[in-house]
Structures are given as structure tokens and as C-alpha cells.
Amino acid sequence: MKKWIAALIIIVPLLEWYIFLQMIEWIGGWNTLILLILTSLIGIVMMRFEGRKVLEDTKALINANQPPGRKMLDGLCVFIGGIMLVLPGFVLDVIGFTIVFPLTRPLYRNLLLKWIEKRMKKGSITIYRP
Template sequence: MMMRKRLWLLLLLIPLAELYGFIWVSHWIGAGKTILLIILTTLIGAAMMQFEGRKVIADAKHEMNRGQVPGRKMLDGLCVFFGGSLLLIPGFLTDIIGFTLVFPLTRALYRRFLLKWLEKKMKNGSITFRRF
């Protein structure tokens, strides 16, 4: 129940923050340049997502071929997927978060957070893994 409230709050606050960002940047550099900047960040983000996504998949395949579990690469893949999705949404806030998720140097911060979150969920039994 609490998670739904948080989701609704995010669905309300994120567009408001993006709208504020559009207005602020358009006052600063002009409306035309703001629209061009949004289109440019979307295109650059889509290209980064493709490049990094292919790299993560290739690295995961390489680890599996060596008989290793590609756990870190799976988390990287999640970060690239969510970051790329955020980059496709027009807005400056979502672009900043999306770029940091896709960019390898900053992705490590999110990966560390995700790993700790997964460990916590597995310890308290919220997430279980079953063999088929």
C-alpha cells in the first residue's frame, strides 16, 4: 500500500519537476534551443544505451562461456535498460539520472546500491529464488 502511494507521488512530482526544468532552461537559453537540447540528449542517450547495452551483453556472454555467473553484468544490464528508458523520456531530470545509469563510471554507484538492496531483500525473505 505504501509503495503505491510513493509511486503516485513520483508520477506527480517528476512531471512537475521536468516542467519546471523546461521553463527554467527556456528562460535561460531560449525555447528553441531548449527543444533542440532535449532532442539532442534523447539521441545521444539512445546511442549510448545501444553501445553500452551491446557491451554488457557481450561481457555477460563472455563470462557465461567461461562458466561464470554474470551477476555483476546482469545488474549492469538492468542499469543500462532503466537508464536508457529514462533517456527516452523528454526532460532534464530524467536525462541526468538516465545518463548516470548508462555511463559506466557512475553506473557502479547504482550497482552497489542495487546489490545491497537485493541482499537485504533476500535476507528478510522478500525475494526468493527457486529451481525449476
């Protein structure tokens, strides 16, 4: 896991820098900067809207005495996607938009659920119940 994180810390900024330079050549420097700022602002608005929606759905499930497990994972996805949208870069923006967007979010939610299940089977994650 640590090797993956180290590789991502090196590869993602290099990829972002390469795409940033390509965008400058393609649409110009100021347009690239405006596009980066615009995607961040749109991402913040999407994150707030989707975050509120997930919170309302979670409250409705809790009030109906149902477990909000999937909605909690949706909330985590919206949070992670929102962070990616706020950080500058086109690759992170594309990934962040797909995580925050409700139609593609289940793909990430299922990956996250499989990762959590795998960790629980290994004993890395323990759930304590009152």
C-alpha cells in the first residue's frame, strides 16, 4: 500500500504538469488558468449540493430506522471527490467529477466497499458495536 501511495505522489503531479502544459499550448495560458478556477468552483458547488443531498437521505434512513451504510459511503465519496475537485489539475478534476456525480458514484462506492470488506477479512479494520 505504501508503494502505491509513493507512486501516486510522484506520478500524479507529473501527469498533471504534462496535461497543464499541453492545455497551455492548446487553449492558451489565461484560458487554462480560468478553466482550472472554473472547474474548482463548479466542483465546490457540486460537492455542497451532493453533500446536502446525501445528508438528507442519510437522515431520512435513520428516521425510518434503516441502516444508512450505502449513504455513508456516498458521503465519503462526495468528500473525496470534493477534495479532488478543489485541488488544481485536470486529471484530479475529471476523477473528482466522476466521484461526485450521482450516476458514476456507484462505481467508486462499490470499489470502496470491496476495499473495506477485504480489510475487514484481513482483520485490519475492526467494527465495535455498543
